[in-house]
Amino acid sequence: MRGFQILNDPFLNRGTAFTEAERRKYGLIGLLPPRVKTIDEQAAEMYALYQSKGSLIEKRHFLMEIFNHNRTLFFNLMVRHIDEFMPIVYDPVIAEAIERYNERFMQPQDAAYLTIDDPDTIEQRLQNAADQRDIRLIVVTDAEGILGIGDWGVNGVDIAVGKLMVYTAAAGIDPQQVLPVVIDAGTDNQQLLADDEYLGTRHKRLTGDQYFAYIDRFVKAVEKLFPHSLLHFEDFGRGTAARILDKYQDRILTFNDDIQGTGIIALAGVLGALKISGQKITEQRFLTFGAGTAGMGIVKMLYNELIKQGLSPKDAKRHFYLVDRQGLLFDDTPGLTPKQQAFVRSRDEFADAGRLTDLTAIIKAVQPTVMIGTSTVHNAFTEAAVKEMAKHAERPIIFPISNPTEKIEAMPEELIKWTNGKALVATGIPSATVAYQGIDYQIGQANNALIYPGVGFGALAVNARVINDEMLAAAAHALGGLVDVKVPGAPVLPPVSQLTEFSKKVALAVAQSAIDQGLAQTDLSAEQAVAAMHWQPEYQPFDQLLANYRK
Structure with a gap:
């Protein structure tokens, strides 16, 4: 491997940092300007250019150009500025990047594009994208439930790319060993289907037996080609995510961030809040506002913790109240999912069960101490609802974790004000410190990025x-x-x-x-x-890097 072949490989390229000896040995003489720079100098130069960009999406576009050409420099830069870059390369700016994927597509970023219309080429597509690399971590999405913006078809590949960026920057997995995958099962997004520039297959999303047969073939291909890998499922739909996890979690090394990752971060936030309030988790009443994939993942993690703390399964279930579009969910509510059925309430528990469709009325009847929002309903946590909760909870724990910003159930400054500073708050988006009555309230970010890199890496x-x-x-x-x-x-x-x-x-x-x-x-x-597994974003001796490349 020599010359332009090296410069065009983002895993090998280091641009002006190639030494004079390396340039002579690998055919790079004349292909680069003469000055040799250190990675520190390169990072400083790139950061200054990054700061010159105007909009957030332009900042992201610039960072993606670095990512496409030099992975080591990109991650060196991201680790240096991780709190600043996280919202740019991942949530919330990634939502706009996905929506504008067609017009901004330049490079596939070493992703594998699979299509349900061609199941016989799954292995070939994965092998071509892996390009003989030792893949240890795969993030796969079918993009049916992207963040809070829904079905975005093949555009959702960006969520897999972004997720893997966070894995590397946060935990230190070697970027050579990761593979983003998108399964194009079609889309029900009419905007995409009507867009002449859409890059995915132009038909309705396929479901049912054909879909799950394809997923099974995909999982078997991953087991065969990458037997030592972790398969991370991301942003699958409400009707498929739990079913896929249930089928494979005891069979292979797999993880679903929307179910398990959201559950972990919510439990961690509740444990942190209780550490502040000095209360016990077994004393809490949990209201989950949004009983879909994420909401039920949260319930399961909290329920398991109550069992771990000594409650019986029957007693533990009494601590949960599920609220969805219909209001409080009961055992006779039509259309319950299997996950919901295990935690719904009986109507005879309430004298006015028929009226429990409004959040404020539900809070008055239930008197929760913990309320977690995964509904993607903006401003659903109203002043009346929050003040009602504060009447019954000494330190109400309120986590509006829907994202992006236009989907959040309430802003943290509102929650602090409405509870007179009593609320313990975490949000799914980055939130500034809230100054209220002489105290600076720092708002925890209940973002799965805080948890899944360490889980997968460990x-x-x-x-x-x-x-x-x-x-x-x-x-x-x-x-x-x-x-x-x-x-x-x-x-x-x-x-x-x-x-x-x-x-x-x-x-x-x-x-x-x-x-x-x-x-x-x-x-x-x-x-x-x-x-032993931790990778550092620094330039290693090139002879050593090349010797280990694609092994």
Whole structure:
């Protein structure tokens, strides 16, 4: 491999940082300007250019250009500015990038594009995208339920790319070992179907037996081609995500961020809030506003924690109230999913059950101490509803975690004001500090990015057979334990600026849990395994890099 071939490979290219000796040895003489720069100099130059960009989407576009040409430099830059770059390369700006994917498509970013219309080429497509690399982590989406913006077809590949960026920047997985995958099953998004520039297949989303048969063939192909990989499912639809996870989670190393990741971050936030309030989780009443994939993932994690704390399954279920479009969900509510059926209430528990369709009325009847929103209904947590909750809860725990911003159930400054500073708040979007009555309230970000990099990395580091509930609980406790209760207005979750630090803590906790349960396939300790797998975004000796490339 020589010359332009090296410069056009983002895993090998280092641009002006190639030394004079490397330029002579690998046919790069004359292909670069003479000055040799360090990665520090390159990063400073790129950051200055980044700051010159006007809009957030232009900033993202610029960063993607670096990503497409030089992965090491991109991640070196992202680690240096991780709290600033996270909203740009991932949520919330990624939503606009997905919506504008057709007009901005330049490079496939080493992703695999699969189509349900051509199931016989699954292995070929995966092999072509992997290009002989040792793939250890796959993020796959069918883009039916992207963030809070819904079905975006093949455009959803950006969510897989962005997710893997966070894995590398936060936890340190080698970018050569990751593979973003999009399954194009069609789309029900009429805007895309009517768009002449749409890059995906132009038909309605396929469902049912044909869809699940395709998923099965895909999983088998991954097992065959990448037997040591973690398969991370992302932004699948409400009717498919749980079914896929239930089928494969005990069979292969897999993770669904929308179900398990959201559940972990919510539990971690609740544990952090309770550490501040000094209360017990077994004393809480949980209202989940939005009982879809994410909402039920949260309920399951909280329920498992109540069991772990000594409650019987029957008693634990009494602590949960599910609210969806219909209002409070009852056992006779039409169209309940299997996950919902396990946690619904009986109408005879309430004298006015028929009127429990309004959130304020529901709160008055239920008197929750914890309210978590995954509804994507903007401003659903009204002043009346929040003030009603504050009447019955000494320190109401309120997490409006829907995103992007136009989908959030309430803004944190409103929640602090309406509860006279009593609320313990986390949001799914980055939120500024709220100044109220002389106290600066730091708002924790209940973003899955705080948790999934450490979970996946820890499982991979010890070659775990599966990711189970014990490992997920270990991750939540590791993150929830980082709250500083001595600081007035302290956040219930640590800040994104510390992402690399606490991703390591989460990875160690998950790795140790796998070892303790006999699920690890390594002779190393958790600390040794995590350290051995960690990749640093620095230029290594090029001879060594090339020798190990695609092995």
